[in-house]
Amino acid sequence: MQYTAQPGTDREDDAAFTPRQGAVLEKALGLLVEGGDRALTTARIARAASCSKETLYKWFGDRDGLLAAVIAYQAGKVRAPAPGEVPDTIKAFQSQLVSFAHDLLSVLSGDVSLALNRLAIGQASGEDAKLGRLVLDRGRNAIGRRAGQLLEAGRQRGFIQYADRDEAFRTLYGLIVSDLHVRLLLGDRPNRGKDDYTAQARKSVDQFFALYGAVGRAPVKNSTACGPATTAKNRSDRRQKGKRHKERQ
Amino acid sequence: MQYTAQPGTDREDDAAFTPRQGAVLEKALGLLVEGGDRALTTARIARAASCSKETLYKWFGDRDGLLAAVIAYQAGKVRAPAPGEVPDTIKAFQSQLVSFAHDLLSVLSGDVSLALNRLAIGQASGEDAKLGRLVLDRGRNAIGRRAGQLLEAGRQRGFIQYADRDEAFRTLYGLIVSDLHVRLLLGDRPNRGKDDYTAQARKSVDQFFALYGAVGRAPVKNSTACGPATTAKNRSDRRQKGKRHKERQ
DNA sequence: ACCGAACCGTACCGTACGGTACGCATCTTG
DNA sequence: CAAGATGCGTACCGTACGGTACGGTTCGGT
Numbered sequence: 121m122q123y124t125a126q127p128g129t130d131r132e133d134d135a136a137f138t139p140r141q142g143a144v145l146e147k148a149l150g151l152l153v154e155g156g157d158r159a160l161t162t163a164r165i166a167r168a169a170s171c172s173k174e175t176l177y178k179w180f181g182d183r184d185g186l187l188a189a190v191i192a193y194q195a196g197k198v199r200a201p202a203p204g205e206v207p208d209t210i211k212a213f214q215s216q217l218v219s220f221a222h223d224l225l226s227v228l229s230g231d232v233s234l235a236l237n238r239l240a241i242g243q244a245s246g247e248d249a250k251l252g253r254l255v256l257d258r259g260r261n262a263i264g265r266r267a268g269q270l271l272e273a274g275r276q277r278g279f280i281q282y283a284d285r286d287e288a289f290r291t292l293y294g295l296i297v298s299d300l301h302v303r304l305l306l307g308d309r310p311n312r313g314k315d316d317y318t319a320q321a322r323k324s325v326d327q328f329f330a331l332y333g334a335v336g337r338a339p340v341k342n343s344t345a346c347g348p349a350t351t352a353k354n355r356s357d358r359r360q361k362g363k364r365h366k367e368r369q
Numbered sequence: 370m371q372y373t374a375q376p377g378t379d380r381e382d383d384a385a386f387t388p389r390q391g392a393v394l395e396k397a398l399g400l401l402v403e404g405g406d407r408a409l410t411t412a413r414i415a416r417a418a419s420c421s422k423e424t425l426y427k428w429f430g431d432r433d434g435l436l437a438a439v440i441a442y443q444a445g446k447v448r449a450p451a452p453g454e455v456p457d458t459i460k461a462f463q464s465q466l467v468s469f470a471h472d473l474l475s476v477l478s479g480d481v482s483l484a485l486n487r488l489a490i491g492q493a494s495g496e497d498a499k500l501g502r503l504v505l506d507r508g509r510n511a512i513g514r515r516a517g518q519l520l521e522a523g524r525q526r527g528f529i530q531y532a533d534r535d536e537a538f539r540t541l542y543g544l545i546v547s548d549l550h551v552r553l554l555l556g557d558r559p560n561r562g563k564d565d566y567t568a569q570a571r572k573s574v575d576q577f578f579a580l581y582g583a584v585g586r587a588p589v590k591n592s593t594a595c596g597p598a599t600t601a602k603n604r605s606d607r608r609q610k611g612k613r614h615k616e617r618q
Numbered sequence: 619a620c621c622g623a624a625c626c627g628t629a630c631c632g633t634a635c636g637g638t639a640c641g642c643a644t645c646t647t648g
Numbered sequence: 649c650a651a652g653a654t655g656c657g658t659a660c661c662g663t664a665c666g667g668t669a670c671g672g673t674t675c676g677g678t
Contacts, residue, residue, distance in 0.1 A: 155495065170656075173637080174637090174638075178655090183636065245406060248556075252554075255555055290548065294544050299539065302486070305551075307489075415627090426666090
C-alpha cells in the first residue's frame with residue numbers, strides 16, 4: 121500500500137505515484153492486458169519494469185496492494201473527461217447523450233478496461249471483493265456521476281423527465297450496454313467496428329428518449345405513421361398476481 | 370440431476386456424466402461457490418468428494434477439462450426450463466415476459482451462476498476463452514434462444530413488432546439486467562430483496578412494450594428513431610413507481 | 619475362485635509463485 | 649568526500665499446486 125507523504129497535505133490522497141512508480145505500473149498494466157491474472161506476477165513485473173521485487177514490496181507492500189495500485193493508477197489516468205457545457209437545445213442534449221453512450225461503449229470494450237474488470241471479477245469471489253469495490257467506485261460510479269449530472273441538466277431544461285435519476289440512468293445504461301460488457305468479459309468478440317458503436321449509441325439514446333423524453337418536443341425528426349395509440353391501458357392494473365414461478369436452481 | 374444415460378440409450382448425447390461423476394462435480398461446484406477459483410484445486414476436490422486425484426485426471430484429463438466439466442454439468446442441470454405454452458392474449462404474453470425477466474434476474478444473481486461466470490471471466494483473459502465460450506453457449510445463448518422463441522410468438526400474434534429479433538432481445542435484456550450482472554460479478558451486494566426482482570421485471574417489460582409494443586397502427590419501420598415519444602406523456606407509470614413500502618436506508 | 623478393471627488414499631516430483639535477504643551501484647545530502 | 653538512502657539484480661526459502669505413480673481395496677465378469 122502506498123502512503124501519502126503527509127495525510128492532510130493533499131485532498132487527492134490517491135494517485136500519488138512517483139513517475140517511476142507510474143512507469144512500473146504501466147508495465148504491470150501491459151502484462152495484465154496481455155496475459156491476464158496469471159501473467160501478473162511480481163517476478164515478471166520486476167523483470168519487465170527493470171526493478172527489484174524488493175522495491176515492489178516496499179512500494180506496494182503486498183501483492184494485493186500491487187493490484188490495487190494498478191487499478192488506482194489506471195483509474196487516475198482517465199480522470200474527468202470533460203464537465204461538458206450545459207446543453208441549451210434538445211439537439212445538443214441528445215448529441216451529448218450519444219457522445220456519452222459512444223464513450224461508454226468504447227471504454228468498456230477497451231483492452232485495459234476488460235483486463236482490469238477481469239482481474240477484479242476473478243479476485244472478487246469470496247466476500248472481500250476489495251478490488252471489485254475499487255473498480256466499482258473508480259470506474260462505474262464515476263461514470264455514473266458524470267452521466268447523472270448530464271441527465272439532471274436535461275431534466276431541468278425540460279428535455280426529459282423522470283422521478284428517480286438513478287433509475288433513469290440505470291435504464292440508459294442497460295439500453296446502451298445490454299449484455300455487451302459481459303460478453304466481452306467472457307471473451308466473445310462480437311463484430312468489432314467503431315461504426316457499430318455509434319449506431320448503437322444513437323439507437324439506445326433514441327430508445328431512452330422514447331421512454332423518458334418529455335412531451336411536446338419531438339425528440340427525433342417526425343416520421344409519419346409512427347404514432348402509437350394510448351398504451352396507458354397496459355399498465356393500468358397488474359395487481360392480480362398469478363403465481364406461476366417455477367423455482368429452479 | 371440426470372440419470373445414468375448410457376451412451377446411445379438416451380437422446381442425451383452431451384454431458385453424459387456418471388452419477389459418481391456428478392457427485393464429484395457437485396462437490397467441486399460447492400468448493401467453487403464458496404472459495405472461488407483458488408479453492409478449486411484438484412487436491413481439495415479429491416478430498417471433498419472422497420475420490421482420488423488420479424481418478425479426476427482419468428475422467429477429465431486436465432484441470433481445464435475439469436473446469437469445463439463443472440460448467441457443462443451445471444449447464445446441463447438447468448436444461449429446458451419450460452416449453453412455454455403459446456400465449457393467446459397480450460396479457461398472457463406480458464405475463465410470460467415478466468416471468469422470464471424474473472427468472473433471468475434470479476438466475477443471474479444466484480451464487481452458482483456468479484461463481485461460474487467469475488471463473489470463466491477470470492480464465493478468459495488472453496485469447497482462448499474456452500470456458501467463456503462454453504458459458505456463453507450453454508448459458509447466455511440458451512436463454513436467448515428461449516426468449517427468442519417467446520418474442521417470435523408474441524410478434525406473430527401481433528403483440529409486439531420488430532425488425533430484428535436479436536436486436537429486440539438485446540434491448541429487452543438490457544432493460545431487465547442493466548448493469549446488475551457486472552455489479553454482482555464485481556462483488557457488489559445491491560440492497561434489493563427478491564421482491565424487487567419482480568418489480569424490476571415488471572418495469573422492464575413495461576418499458577420493452579413501450580418500445581416494441583404493437584399498438585394497432587403502422588408498424589415501426591426501423592425500430593430506431595421512431596420512438597413513441599407521445600406515449601411517455603399519458604403513461605401513468607411514474608405513479609406506479611411509488612412503492613407501498615418505505616425504502617430502507 | 620480367479621482376474622482384471624475401476625478406484626481410493628497417499629506419497630512423490632517438478633515447477634512456479636509470494637515474500638525476504640544480501641551485495642553492489644547510484645543518488646542525495648551535509 | 650563521507651554517510652546514508654534508494655533501488656537494482658540475484659539468490660534463497662517455504663509453500664502450494666498440477667500432474668504422476670504405486671500399493672491396496674472393492675466389485676463385476678467368467
